[in-house]
Amino acid sequence: MSTAVPAMLRKKRKKTGPLPYILLLPTMFFLILFTFYPFINCIRLTFYATDSIGRPGAFVGLRIWKKVLTSDEFIKSLKVTFRYGGLIGIGTFSLAMILSFISTKNLKGSKVYQTMFALPMALATAPIAAIGTYIFSRYGLFNAIFGTTNIWLAGNTLFGTVVGIVIWANCGSSFIYLLVGFRNVSEELIECADLDGANIFTKFFKIYLPIASPQVFFVIFLNILTAFKSFAMIRILVGTDDSPLAVLIVKLYNYAFVRQRYETGCVYALILSLVIFLVSRIQFLVEKKVVFYQ
Amino acid sequence: MSKQRKKLTHRQKERLAVGIKIFLGILFMSPIFIGLVFSFVPDDELYELPTIQTIIDNFTFYNYAKVLRTLPILSYIKTSLVMCAIVIVVQITVTSLSAYAFAFFNFRFKNLLFTLVLIAMMIPGQVVTITNFLTIRALKLLNTYLGLTIVSFTAGRSLFMFRQSYLSLPREMKEAATVDGCSELRYLFQFAIPLSLPSIASISIMIFIGEFNAYLWPLLVSREPRMYTIQIGMAQMIGSDAIPNYGSMMAVAMISLVIPIIAFIIGEDYLIAGMTRGAVKG
Structure with a gap:
């Protein structure tokens, strides 16, 4: 410790020359060009009426914001976004929790089923959607197994079916995070609990969940935020026009890239980033309050 | 002697548990296997659910040849x-x-x-x-x-x-x-x-x-x-x-x-x- 302080002081005084700036130049260049500039430009465009190739025309002030914020489709979109994100957050967490809880013990051969449970995270949306459209079609496997004759990817069942497919597709990474959390529980602790005659539910709720609480909250919020940002499954399975699953990112896409109303698309983009920001803040606060650190 | 037997059953129990979990894993991955199996069945057979016999009888690489x-x-x-x-x-x-x-x-x-x-x-x-x-x-x-x-x-x-x-x-x-x-x-x-x-x-x-x-x-x-x-x-x-x-x-x-x-x-x-x-x- 005593040698570390003077070393650091010496370092501060030492001239570093231009090297660190040169090393940082490419990162800063691309961040400015493809993150900061477009973000500011996105804000700017919402105050103009843009033409069909996205050039700002007449200044319209807050008129587009007002139009969007007071529209029914926006309110509907916001509600659907939270319903979709919430269901996927809770659903993915629940499924991943069961899978990781049964995989907690490190046994010979456990790598095999771990890989199987984690595998969907490597799979892209398009092939999953393709398999999903077949399984849930009128003559698909789902109807055959359960003796129903429903077209699942339509009407009332559309929302639930899409959520179900997404939960399966997203579960892999949550499984990994929760597995890490559950494996933080020491064997001795479980042995003590066994000696005291704790049953599996007591052990789960009083030992595993509290110890894995950082991962639990991380996974729930991760899935909510991923659902807010993910677009492919809805676009492929449902489409973006007047869709019952018109979440914010679908609106963003539909306005900007289908109808060429870039300024309205930008309003939706900014609302989406605000929603993501607020939910991340909530995550931060909840973690601070509730999470139990060892 | 009895200790040895107990150890063995414990091990068997573990093996059984691993077996069950691998089965669950296969079940979990079943959408991929379903996709794989039906990729070998001609399009025409899939407008209603084919029986296992139909799948075996009609097994074909035709779909792959066609899309490629x-x-x-x-x-x-x-x-x-x-x-x-x-x-x-x-x-x-x-x-x-x-x-x-x-x-x-x-x-x-x-x-x-x-x-x-x-x-x-x-x-x-x-x-x-x-x-x-x-x-x-x-x-x-x-x-x-x-x-x-x-x-x-x-x-x-x-x-x-x-x-x-x-x-x-x-x-x-x-x-x-x-x-x-x-x-x-x-x-x-x-x-x-x-x-x-x-x-x-x-x-x-x-x-x-x-x-x-x-x-x-x-x-x-x-x-x-x-x-x-x-x-x-x-x-x-x-x-x-x-x-x-x-x-x-x-x-x-x-x-x-x-x-x-x-x-x-x-x-x-x-x-x-x-x-x-x-x-x-x-």
């Missing part, structure tokens, strides 16, 4: 792979150099620049999609590899992982090297980067799976079929026909799944290391 003949699948895959390779090489080069500046130098504006990186990480890529698309179109980069990849040339996450990796190197090593007259750049290329190979592997596999499976950005940038990535090509098939050809669809899905599944199985440990390192506090 009628669709430029190999070109789609090539585009995807080239895109992944460009992003991996450029992003790793850019972020490994930049992270070195944050890890080993004290310079003016260091905190400011670091805060900028943190702020950039908080802006979701989806939010800047519209304006980035306008930039790419203005630069006439639609339907080019540069247009597909340039927005991913740097990433806060990779930069952080490199920084973490550099900071975990023993300080004494750096001091000894400096005393022996090793320049900063030489230390970077001869020690810091080679010792960060596990991080490079983690970052590469994460970029690969992310880029190979990317959808929104390629959908916007690749407007011509010759520049379609496999995801875009695949997605085009779904819902495009009034009467869907499920067999061909499954065949394309299976072709598109092979590469990421192999990548996942090879790189699983690195992927998990990359995901869990620093992602969760505590």
